[in-house]
Amino acid sequence: MTPASGTVEAHGIGGQADLPISLELAVSGAVAALVVSFTVLAVAWRRPRYDGGAFPGRPAPRLLDVVTASPAFRIALRVIGMVIALFAVFTAVFGQDSLTNPFFGIVYVWWWVGLIFASAVFGPVWRAISPVRTINAGIARLSGSDPDEGLVDYPSWLGYWPAALGLFAFVWLELASRTPTELGSVRLWCAIYVGAMLIGGAVFGNRFYESADPFEVYSSLIAKLSPWARVDGRLVLRSPLANLATIPSTPGLIGVVGVLFGSTAFDSFAESSFWVKTYQNASVSKFLLDNVALVVFCVVAGLLFSIGSALTPSREGLSRRDLPRRYAHSIVPIILGYIVAHYLTLFIDVGTQTLARASDPLGKGWDILGTAALEPSYWFSYHPEVLATIKVLAVVVGHVVAAVAAHDRALSLLPPRDQITGQLPLLVVMVGFTAGGLFLLFSA
Structure with missing residues (x-):
C-alpha cells in the first residue's frame, strides 16, 4: 500500500526475520492447524x-436495543458520516497537494482500513453513516x-459485480496507478465514486447501494x-459463524472476494x-x-477458490x-485475517498521524481539534516479534474460521456419502491460501 503519511510505511514493519520461529515452521504449523481443524470437524x-439461519442468538440488553433502533440514533450516525465527508471534501479542495494533507489518510487509512475494523466490531457501519x-x-x-x-x-x-468493479478501481488507484498520492487523482476518484453512487441510487433506489456500493x-x-x-427487528x-451463514449467494460474490483477497496478496x-x-x-x-x-492476483484468487468449490460433489438439483x-462466504474470515495482518500498524500509526494533521487541514499551524500534538x-517498531506473531495468528485464525464456515455449509450441500471426502478439494485450496499468504506476507 502506498504510505499516506509521507514518513513511514507502517504495515511493512515486522518481517520474517522477526518471527520467534522460522517462517517455514510457522507455515507448517499454520497448515497443520488447518488440517487438524478439518479432522476434528469431520x-x-x-x-x-x-x-x-436457524440460530436466533441471545437478546441484547434492552436499553441498547431501544437506543440503536431509535430514529434519533440513526440520524446521529448520518450526521457523523456527513460531517466527516464534508471535512474530507474541505481538505481535498482547499488542502495542500502534499502527503501532509489529511485527505490521504482519511481515504487510504480511515476509510479503506478503519471502516473494516469498525465493521468487524460494530456491524455494517458504512450502511449506517454513508453520506x-x-x-x-x-x-x-x-x-x-x-x-x-x-x-x-x-x-x-x-x-455484486458493480461493487467488485468499484473495489478493483480503488485498489488499482492505490496499488497500480501512477499517481496514488497526487491530490488531483485521489480527488477525481472520489468525485467519480460519489457521482456514480448518486446516479445509481436515483435510478435503482437504495437497493443499488446494498449491491453496488463497493464500500x-x-x-x-x-x-x-x-x-x-x-433478527425480527430485535x-x-x-x-x-451464524451471521456469516446469512451472506446471500449473490452473483458477483466471487468477484468481490477475489478482488479483496487477491489485491491484499498483491x-x-x-x-x-x-x-x-x-x-x-x-x-x-x-x-x-x-x-x-494486480489483475492476475485477483483473477487467480477467485479462480482457485471457484475450482476448489466446483470440484466438490453436490446434492441432486444443484x-x-x-x-x-454458496461457499464464498467462507472467504470473508480469511480476508479479515489478512487485513489485520497487513494493515494493523498502518491503521494505528498513520491513522494517528492523520488525526493529528486533521487539526491543521490547510497547513497553517491550526489546532482545531486539539489533536495536533498527537504522535x-x-x-x-520496537516489538517486531510481537507484530510478526500477531500476523501469523490473524492469518491462521482467519483460515480456521473459514474452514468451520465451509464445513458447516458443506454439510448442507454435499450428498451424505461425500460429506468428508467431498470437502477435500476446498481444503487443498485453503491450505494453499494459508501457505502462500504467509510466504507473501513475510516476503515484504
Whole structure:
C-alpha cells in the first residue's frame, strides 16, 4: 500500500526475520492447524449448525436495543458520516497537494482500513453513516419520492459485480496507478465514486447501494463477523459463524472476494525483493507490470477458490456452477485475517498521524481539534516479534474460521456419502491460501 503519511510505511514493519520461529515452521504449523481443524470437524461436527439461519442468538440488553433502533440514533450516525465527508471534501479542495494533507489518510487509512475494523466490531457501519445514502435520501425528500424506490428495479443478475468493479478501481488507484498520492487523482476518484453512487441510487433506489456500493458491500460482508445482528427487528448477540451463514449467494460474490483477497496478496508481493528486482531488470515499465500482476492476483484468487468449490460433489438439483457462490462466504474470515495482518500498524500509526494533521487541514499551524500534538508511538517498531506473531495468528485464525464456515455449509450441500471426502478439494485450496499468504506476507 502506498504510505499516506509521507514518513513511514507502517504495515511493512515486522518481517520474517522477526518471527520467534522460522517462517517455514510457522507455515507448517499454520497448515497443520488447518488440517487438524478439518479432522476434528469431520469427526465432531456431523450436522449443519448455522446454515439456514436457524440460530436466533441471545437478546441484547434492552436499553441498547431501544437506543440503536431509535430514529434519533440513526440520524446521529448520518450526521457523523456527513460531517466527516464534508471535512474530507474541505481538505481535498482547499488542502495542500502534499502527503501532509489529511485527505490521504482519511481515504487510504480511515476509510479503506478503519471502516473494516469498525465493521468487524460494530456491524455494517458504512450502511449506517454513508453520506451518499444521506444525500440520496435528501434529494428524494425534496422531490417527494421514496429513496427506496428507483425508476427501475435493480437487475438481480447484476448482483455484486458493480461493487467488485468499484473495489478493483480503488485498489488499482492505490496499488497500480501512477499517481496514488497526487491530490488531483485521489480527488477525481472520489468525485467519480460519489457521482456514480448518486446516479445509481436515483435510478435503482437504495437497493443499488446494498449491491453496488463497493464500500457498503465490503463493510457489510465484514460486518457478518461481528457478534451483532437484528433478527425480527430485535438486536441480538450471536456467533459470527451464524451471521456469516446469512451472506446471500449473490452473483458477483466471487468477484468481490477475489478482488479483496487477491489485491491484499498483491500488496505483499509488490513489496518483495523478487518483485523489486523483476521490474528493475524488466524491459517494460513498472506501471504495466503492476497492472498485469494486480489483475492476475485477483483473477487467480477467485479462480482457485471457484475450482476448489466446483470440484466438490453436490446434492441432486444443484449446479456445480452455483457452488462457488454458496461457499464464498467462507472467504470473508480469511480476508479479515489478512487485513489485520497487513494493515494493523498502518491503521494505528498513520491513522494517528492523520488525526493529528486533521487539526491543521490547510497547513497553517491550526489546532482545531486539539489533536495536533498527537504522535504515533510506533510501539510495533520496537516489538517486531510481537507484530510478526500477531500476523501469523490473524492469518491462521482467519483460515480456521473459514474452514468451520465451509464445513458447516458443506454439510448442507454435499450428498451424505461425500460429506468428508467431498470437502477435500476446498481444503487443498485453503491450505494453499494459508501457505502462500504467509510466504507473501513475510516476503515484504
